Amino acid sequence: MQEAEKKDLEARRRESAITNMYYNRYLVVRYATALLLFINLYWFLMLFTEGAPLYLFILPLSLLIGAALTMWEMALMNTRDQREAKMATIFYKMIIVVNVLLVLLSVLGHYTTFFPLLKQSLSSLLAVLILQLCGILLSIGILSRLRQIRCKSDKQYKRIQTYLASIT
Template sequence: MNKAAEVNKNKLSIKVMYYNRFLMVRYFTATFFFANLNWLAFMIYKQSIGWLIPMSLMLLQLLPIAEQIKLYRKPTNETPRTKQYYYLQLAVNILLIVSIFTPAYNHLFFFMNQNQTGKTVTLLFLLIGCLLAISVIRRLNKIESNTDKQYHRVKQYEKILGV
């Protein structure tokens, strides 16, 4: 392999390593997207006005999705739109947890059992959503401050290559 091809291969490897710092964020973004899509489908089927919540979350999620796509072309450690979305998702999940203990539960989660078991399962899912959102926010903070493990691996690799 010639020298120019080797340099390009190394640059691409480093670019991909920087992009992969956000791998967990991308997976959780997809998870929330499909969870909200599933909830939206139920709400539309029931013709409930509650469809506005998952639809709004999905539309607002387009901004962090676009931001994450741009990361490949232009690596950065700052993703303000993604972080804002996850704070919003966390806040919505907390409000939905509160709704479990109100009559709104019957309208927002009509597809779940309306008894204590259904409410407990709903609470569990929403708490998992909160934990995922918090995990992403923590990960984004680490990436932003360059204290994530992947950053150190990239720097070691760059040092080995002499970049």
């Protein structure tokens, strides 16, 4: 390899490393979205196999579509010039709204309608409530992370800035 080729290769490696550092700012968001995608897919399939009325499919189907669009948006973030993650913010706010709605309906005794595999019991109700509250807390955490990224106050952004300062 000649000297010019080595410099070009090193410049491409640096640019790739910087792009990956920017992309990894959304790592937690991507994993949480994938988790929620599969949870909602399971919920959709559970309703389908139990022969639930069609109107019950609206919630898991809308969350599946939201998760898919969020994953698509996260895939587009593999660039150095990132924009705000609007779809992810909408999706996680939608998760909070749906979970609050499910908590309210569960407390009123309607959780077996939305989760037909569960029997009407106190332990089933507690399990549903705990899972919904975990979903709310996860969404609040992800929204906080997205806000940090948008405000450029996350640790990864500071590491990127330190790295950029060290190579220039």
